[in-house]
Amino acid sequence: MSHANHHPFRAKPSLGRTFEAGVFWVLRSTAYIILLCGGFVFGDIVLKGSSTVFRTEFPFVNTTFLTEAPESLYVFEHDGVKREMGDREFRAFRGAEARKAEAAGKPAPEIKATSYVYSAGGIYPCIVGTVLLVVGSMSIALALGVASAIFLNEYARQGRFIRVVRLTILNLAGVPSIVFGLFGMGLFVIFLDWNVSLLAGWFTLALMVLPVVITASEESLKAVPQGFREASLALGATKWQTIRKAVLPFALPGILTSSILGIARVAGETAPIMFTAAFVVRDKLPWQDLERASDFFFQGVMALPYHIYVVSSKIPQNEYTERVQYGTAFVFLLIVAAIATTSIVLRARLRRRYRW
Amino acid sequence: MIEIGNLDFHYGPSQALHDITLNIAEREVTAFIGPSGCGKSTLLRCLNRMNDLIDGARISRGAIRIRGVDIHQRDVEVMELRKRVGMVFQKSNPFPKSIYENVVYGLRLQGVRDKTRLDEAVETSLRGAALWDEVKDRLHASGLSLSGGQQQRLCIARTIAIEPEVILMDEPCSALDPIATAKVEELIHQLKLRYTIVIVTHNMQQAARCSDRTAFFYLGKLIEFAPTREIFMTPSNPQTEAYVSGRFG
């Protein structure tokens, strides 16, 4: 045996080492399993959804799917050809066939079609509804959340009462969204008599993300160095001037970027809106045929997550519904991914601008 | 000009200042020295009521008069007081805004909009803070792009832009290298001609070099207050002597 093999750091087999290796493999495989599950879910949606959303020929996206309302799908055989058509197209087709037959002096042909509800057309109203819900509820949540964070962090005397308030807010973040949905229905829809409406949905969703927004805002306010506040006050500023000019501008990037993660949550929740704002189907877009401008706020809307729920569990399932399900889920994922990317880019840019 | 009479100060239950009586003369530099935790900053922050911001901090006895007015009198507006009694902090704290915006911050608060007036104020204040020549070509660069010493002088410029009567400085050079420190000290000499200055420092030479009078504190008490020469050459109190000769503290 050579001398080199007898150095004092030579590895010796021991129970500890075996255990160490075992732990390492358990942890590693857990991570891989999670990755696999995630990859499978996303892969499935992307694969099946992209066939609904994208086209191989120009303009490469399925414009019908993105710009039109859901319709019933009619599947029928005519002149030996199997055809699939949306509701309006089918009616036009039937009319044209009837006129053709009339011109030829024959009786109108009977077209026997099977119809599949919501399997044709698109999800434009759902996209619109989701965007409206997100914009409105986030505006409300930001206004209320930033205001209360300012109070909690800048004005309130830090005592037991404020600690209890903070704890309550944190706990609110853990309340299941269905509870917020029922609360919203009780308060806004029934008690305040707003009916199932955009406004009720806004407030319900805003209440749901409020804890996230408040906590994020407080963190951002805390991250602003105390020196800025002292400097400002020492120059004769009032407290509010100090907050306006020496605290909020520097906290805002943080507040906004953290709140963007709240947007993903608002966009995705089904339970809070299903009793308060979402309609299964609605022919008119929110801005069409309004009698008064205020009616805008008191109408229900369609929304992406609720649409996914409806087409996956509320209508008879068949080979044609799957396209809509996956397509909708895919569009939804794209929107959330876009929001997340925006937040990351925004954060990086603002960070560069406001470093101290 | 500033008369502190029999001042007791508490942070909640613990007393930080004991029976301080001290008169600060106009257009002089008064230095506060003493070991860490002896209450120098506390006393300094009393002078422009920055301690109002701390929950539980209170003056339990005595009064501070500036030009004969008790600054805790009911009709005293804190904001007005702080405009008259400016403060420069230990850690330089320019806002992450442009150099220009940093200097005019206080004026903008007072509602000054006039561009020429703001421009003038920027130039005179930066000249006053001996910073003009170094930054005159990049007034719109971020205040944070300056070096530590320049940042501290920017903070001084920001303070003199609102034309206070008194400038309080809490260890303004503790984060600076000797050259930057020398610049700030030189500046203090010039500022003395127009302002009353109170400076807290841990640097004995600095106190000796730039102050006219020195107050020595120990454990929240004022041990000795005399012309700087006397404090350093012929201190009457043995504790003072031990401290300034570096034997404790």
Ligand SMILES: Nc1ncnc2c1ncn2[C@@H]1O[C@H](COP(=O)(O)OP(=O)(O)OP(=O)(O)O)[C@@H](O)[C@H]1O
């Ligand atoms: N915000 C505060 N709350 C409670 N106690 C405080 C607070 N600030 C200071 N103290 C206490 O008051 C005493 C005096 O503190 P002060 O900051 O005035 O000392 P200092 O002389 O400035 O010290 P240093 O030279 O280290 O800056 C210390 O015992 C300190 O612990």
Ligand SMILES: [Mg+2]
């Ligand atoms: Mg101090």
